[in-house]
Structure formats: structure tokens, C-alpha cells
């Protein structure tokens with residue numbers, strides 16, 4: 134189809150290859166999910182089916198895109214690590230980003246009814262996406278540690294905040310005021326002394342987020358197969374990485 138007088142317009146499409154031999158992190162985040170969560174009456178502070186739906190969409194991304202070696206999710210976001218030798222779509226930025234983002238979104242919508250059989254989707258959700266390039270394994274570890282530390286800080290705050298409102302009878306304004314300037318230990322203490330909640334016994338999904346890796350799974354009468362598993366492990370300490378050297382080595 135070369136050579137009509139219109140085809141020069143193709144020259145305006147610029148190549149957007151990403152640096153070779155560099156880790157790629159794709160992070161997608163729900164657009165306006167504050168409103169989306171309200172519209173669909175998500176439980177506060179954590180809606181388990183909503184988080185499981187996010188995990189399901191992320192797992193589908195990993196099944197579809199074999200270059201993804203690790204994923205981490207919390208709230209309305211998911212981060213996907215693509216191995217540094219990834220040559221998917223010749224490492225074209227917009228192609229990788231738009232395909233992963235739209236695939237995730239499609240699965241989220243397709244699987245919605247599985248997790249919310251009695252709650253029809255009121256309007257189409259969308260996700261924004263970005264790609265960050267990291268030159269070293271340490272950067273990648275620090276990136277995932279950053280997201281998991283964020284999960285912890287937000288979840289601790291939200292857990293106390295909603296306990297004050299839902300069980301303590303405070304208004305949201307009062308709860309904000311109560312928590313102003315408080316540190317982690319103070320929030321833990323307040324949770325325990327006023328509401329009898331021991332933070333460390335809350336579900337790991339809420340405290341740690343979701344960590345998706347490929348792992349050999351044993352099945353009866355079959356050879357062990359590599360499958361995507363959802364964990365809620367710590368990714369800040371060394372153990373997670375030391376026991377899975379393949380994540381950062383390829």
C-alpha cells in the first residue's frame with residue numbers, strides 16, 4: 134500500500150523505542166476510582182471482591198504477556214515488571230503500554246460480574262498507565278518496596294480512620310482531626326485500645342497488597358507446571374528476592 138499522495142502522513146508517526154537491557158515497570162491506576170468506588174458501594178476501607186477482581190485482571194495480563202515476571206497490586210493500581218531483556222513489540226513504548234493497559238481493563242470489565250453478581254457496572258471504568266525504566270536491580274527492588282510501604286501507610290491510616298467513623302461514631306472531619314500528626318505506633322495503639330483491633334492480624338491482602346509471581350505448581354498426576362500465583366508476601370526484605378533470583382536476573 135505504498136505510494137499514494139497521502140502516505141507521507143505516516144512520517145509523522147515517530148518511533149518510541151525504550152532503552153535496551155533496562156527493566157520496565159508498567160504501572161496502571163484506576164481513573165477517578167474515588168468516585169467509581171462510591172458509585173459501586175465498595176466497602177471501606179477495603180473491598181475484598183474489588184481487590185480480587187484487580188488480582189484476576191493482573192493474572193490475566195501475566196498469562197498473556199510472558200515477559201511480565203512480577204506484579205504488585207494495591208488499591209486501584211497494579212505494577213508489572215517486564216524482564217530487562219524483554220523484546221516485546223521491539224520495546225515500543227506506546228505499543229506495550231497501551232496493550233497492557235487495555236487488556237487489563239477489558240478483563241476487569243469482563244470479570245466484573247464474577248465478583249459482583251448483584252451489582253451491575255454503572256459506567257465503564259478506565260485505567261491510566263505509565264512505563265518507568267530502571268537501570269539496576271536495586272532500583273527495581275526499591276520501586277516495589279516503595280509501593281508496598283505505601284500500601285502499609287495508606288491501609289493503617291484508612292483502617293483507623295474508618296474505625297473512628299464506623300465504630301467510634303466520629304464524623305469524617307473529626308476523624309481527620311483525631312489522626313492529624315499521629316505516627317504509626319500511635320495509630321496501632323489507638324486501634325487496639327479503642328476498638329480491640331490488632332493491626333497485625335488483619336488480612337495480609339490489605340496490609341501487604343498482592344504479589345503475583347510465576348511458580349511451579351504441583352498437580353495430581355501431572356508434571357509440575359509454572360503458574361501465576363497470588364501471594365501477599367513482604368517484598369521489602371531480602372528473602373522474597375533471594376528465594377526468586379530469576380525475577381531480576383533475566
Ligand code: DGT
Nearest residue numbers: 163164165166167170175176177178179180208209
Ligand atoms: P486518579 O487516580 O487521579 O484518577 O484518582 P483516584 O480517585 O483513582 O485516586 P487514587 O488512585 O489516588 O486513589 C484510589 C481511590 O480508589 C481511593 O480514593 C479510594 C478508591 N478505592 C480503592 N480501593 C478501594 C477499596 O477497596 N474500597 C473503597 N471504598 N475504595 C477504594
Ligand code: MG
Nearest residue numbers: 162163164165
Ligand atoms: Mg492517581
Ligand code: MG
Nearest residue numbers: 162163164166
Ligand atoms: Mg486512581
Ligand code: MG
Nearest residue numbers: 162208209210
Ligand atoms: Mg491509585
Ligand code: MG
Nearest residue numbers: 222228231232
Ligand atoms: Mg494494527
